[in-house]
Amino acid sequence: MLRGDRGTVWDSGRVESQQESEPDVRFTFANERTFLAWSRTALALIVAGLGVVQLFPPFPGVPWGRHVVGVPLIVLGAVIAVVAYGEWGRNQHALRRGDPLPRSVLPTTLAVVIAIMAVLSAVVLLLSAVR
Amino acid sequence: MSEGAADEDSGLAAERTALAWTRTALSFGAVGGVIARTHAIIGVIVIGIAPVIWQLGRLAAGRAPPDQTTRRTRLITATILLVAVIALIVASFGKATPLRVSE
Numbered sequence: 001m002l003r004g005d006r007g008t009v010w011d012s013g014r015v016e017s018q019q020e021s022e023p024d025v026r027f028t029f030a031n032e033r034t035f036l037a038w039s040r041t042a043l044a045l046i047v048a049g050l051g052v053v054q055l056f057p058p059f060p061g062v063p064w065g066r067h068v069v070g071v072p073l074i075v076l077g078a079v080i081a082v083v084a085y086g087e088w089g090r091n092q093h094a095l096r097r098g099d100p101l102p103r104s105v106l107p108t109t110l111a112v113v114i115a116i117m118a119v120l121s122a123v124v125l126l127l128s129a130v131r
Numbered sequence: 132m133s134e135g136a137a138d139e140d141s142g143l144a145a146e147r148t149a150l151a152w153t154r155t156a157l158s159f160g161a162v163g164g165v166i167a168r169t170h171a172i173i174g175v176i177v178i179g180i181a182p183v184i185w186q187l188g189r190l191a192a193g194r195a196p197p198d199q200t201t202r203r204t205r206l207i208t209a210t211i212l213l214v215a216v217i218a219l220i221v222a223s224f225g226k227a228t229p230l231r232v233s234e
Contacts, residue, residue, distance in 0.1 A: 032200060032204070039208075043159060043162055047165050050165050054168065070222055074222060078211070078212055078216075081207075085205065
């Protein structure tokens with residue numbers, strides 16, 4: 001099934017020169033599952049951030065410690081949810097055109113921020129131990 | 132590949148996708164559960180999102196047209212953003228009730 005002139009939601013402003021076709025449903029489903037997996041990652045980060053701020057006992061001597069660790073986790077969750085949606089759209093678009101899939105920025109983002117969070121947590125713990 | 136085999140495989144893909152939606156729904160429940168520990172009403176509202184997401188997943192198994200899939204993914208993203216905002220408000224202004232620790 002060819003849909004040569006059908007603009008999609010995320011590129012309605014662009015010129016449609018290449019022909020687009022409905023991709024194999026299995027690819028569409030796989031793309032959707034990838035999006036859902038990132039969504040769960042985002043929710044897990046939010047729940048982790050909430051847990052640190054709301055359920056942990058305060059770090060002795062570092063009253064802002066829980067917020068420094070928890071709030072960035074919640075923000076990262078929101079960012080990952082939005083980026084995952086954008087990548088889902090880009091992948092779907094590439095599948096329609098038969099283009100190679102674009103590179104995902106999510107693994108790098110997640111790895112870098114988790115590494116930063118680990119250092120931050122270590123700093124808070126050390127400060128708490130010193131005071 | 133025979134027609135039957137192709138159908139069977141896309142059927143399993145649909146099932147895997149529906150299960151992925153179920154897991155996502157459960158994740159919303161988990162977030163609601165943590166919020167409910169300190170803020171019962173907000174937590175119960177967030178837990179209430181879970182069955183809605185689960186229902187969306189059941190629709191996903193029935194080969195929805197692409198436009199509907201777009202709407203669903205956008206709905207999920209918007210909902211997560213909303214939950215993140217709620218979480219930030221609860222984390223910033225809510226009173227914390229730490230788990231009991233032995234001295």
